[in-house]
Amino acid sequence: MKLTKLFAVAMLALLSLPLFAQETKTNFQPGRNIQLGVGYGLPYGGILGVGVDMYVFEKLALSLGFGSFVNSAGFEAGLKYQLGNMQSQWRPEAILLYGTNGILPSDDVISQTEVYNGISAGLGTQAMFGKKRQHGLDAGVTYVVTSGLYQRLKELEDYDLTTSSRLGFYLGYRFAFELKY
Numbered sequence: 001m002k003l004t005k006l007f008a009v010a011m012l013a014l015l016s017l018p019l020f021a022q023e024t025k026t027n028f029q030p031g032r033n034i035q036l037g038v039g040y041g042l043p044y045g046g047i048l049g050v051g052v053d054m055y056v057f058e059k060l061a062l063s064l065g066f067g068s069f070v071n072s073a074g075f076e077a078g079l080k081y082q083l084g085n086m087q088s089q090w091r092p093e094a095i096l097l098y099g100t101n102g103i104l105p106s107d108d109v110i111s112q113t114e115v116y117n118g119i120s121a122g123l124g125t126q127a128m129f130g131k132k133r134q135h136g137l138d139a140g141v142t143y144v145v146t147s148g149l150y151q152r153l154k155e156l157e158d159y160d161l162t163t164s165s166r167l168g169f170y171l172g173y174r175f176a177f178e179l180k181y
Contacts, residue, residue, distance in 0.1 A: 002132055003158055009132075012143075014039060015032050015045055018130055021152065026050070029053060030055070030056045030057065031055075031056065031179070032055075032176075032178050032181075033054070033055040033086060033176065033177045033178050033179075034052065034053065034055075034176070034177055034178070034179060035051075035052070035053040035061070035136075035175065035176045035177075036050070036052055036055055036173045036174070036175050036177075037051040037052075037053075037138070037172045037173060037174040037175070038050050038051075038052065038172060038173055039051065039138070039171055039172020039173060040171050040172065041074055041107065041168060041169055041170025041171060042065070042097060042099070042101060042120050042122070042142045042168060042170060043063065043076060043080075043095060043097065043122070043138075043142075043170050043172070044065045044067045044076075044168075044172055045065035045068070045073075045074040045075050045076050045099065045100070045172065046065075046066030046067035046068050046069045046070060046073070046074035046100065046108060047064055047067065047069055047070060048067055048068055049066040049067015049068060049074065050064075050065065050066055050067065051063065051064065051076075051172065052064045052160070053080055053174075054148055055086075058085060058086060059081055059082050059083065059084075059085075060079060060080070060081050060082075060126060061078060061079070061081075061082070062077075062078075062079045062080075063077070063078050063080045063095065063097065064076070064077050065077075065097075065099070069100070069103045069115075070105070070143070071103065071105045071106070072100070072103055072113055072115045074099065074100035074115075075100055075105075076097045076098070076099035076100070076120075077097065077098055077099055077100045078095060078096050078097035078098055078099075079095070079096050080093055080094070081094045081095075081124065082096045086133070086176075087133055088126055088128070089127065089128055089133065090094060090126070090128075090131075091126040091127075091128065091130070092094045092123075092124075092126075093123070093124050093127050093138070093140065094121075094122070094123055095120075095121065095122040095123075095124070095140070095142075096119070096120075096121050097119070097120045097121070097122070097142075098117065098118070098119050098120075099117055099120075100115055100116070100117055100149070101116065101117065101118050101119075101120050101147050101149070102115070102116035102117075102118065102144065102146045102147040102148065102149025102164060103115050103116065103149070104116075104149065104152065104153075106177065114152065116147045116148040116149040116152070117147070117148070118144060118145065118146040118147035118148065118149075119144075119145040119146045120142050120143065120144050120145060121142065122140050122141060122142035122143065122170065123138015123141060124138055124141065124170065125138065125139060125140065126138040126164045128172065128174075128176065133176065134175060134176050134177060135173075135174070135175060135176075136173070136174040136175075136176065137162065137171075137173060137174070138170070138171070138172050138174055139169070139170065139172075139173070140169065140170055141167060141168070141169050141173045142167070142168045142169065142170060143166055143167055143168075144166040144167075144168070149164060150166075171173050
């Protein structure tokens with residue numbers, strides 16, 4: 001009889017272990033995971049700028065970038081999807097952005113700087129490091145899907161203007177943290 005009671009208590013203890021593990025697991029909460037960054041390229045709003053990502057799902061973030069082209073300010077707003085979880089060292093990413101993606105600086109042909117907005121898409125990766133994976137570098141390529149710049153360049157094809165490539169790249173530093181509220 002003593003052996004059966006001991007066996008029953010041991011079985012109950014073993015069966016409760018998975019429940020305890022679920023109880024102490026931290027769950028993702030939307031809006032609490034933030035990444036601040038500084039870098040070069042369209043996700044950072046231009047040639048040099050800052051970026052903020054707020055994760056609404058564990059793999060999907062709202063992304064904002066504010067920066068500067070040489071002759072004008074720039075902005076980007078969009079979505080960033082990353083593979084892997086928040087603690088992964090390597091996180092491949094896909095981005096879809098709307099914002100400043102073309103500029104014609106003023107010269108003899110154009111009296112004032114012209115800025116164009118449109119949709120851009122990109123593929124890249126984020127490498128996180130540090131004890132808590134708070135620091136990271138991200139890099140990737142972007143492609144300008146739509147922009148009024150290319151229509152304007154067709155209008156000005158009689159003038160000797162350098163054409164801008166639809167391909168670009170981005171490189172930046174990221175700092176990740178979780179809001180405590």
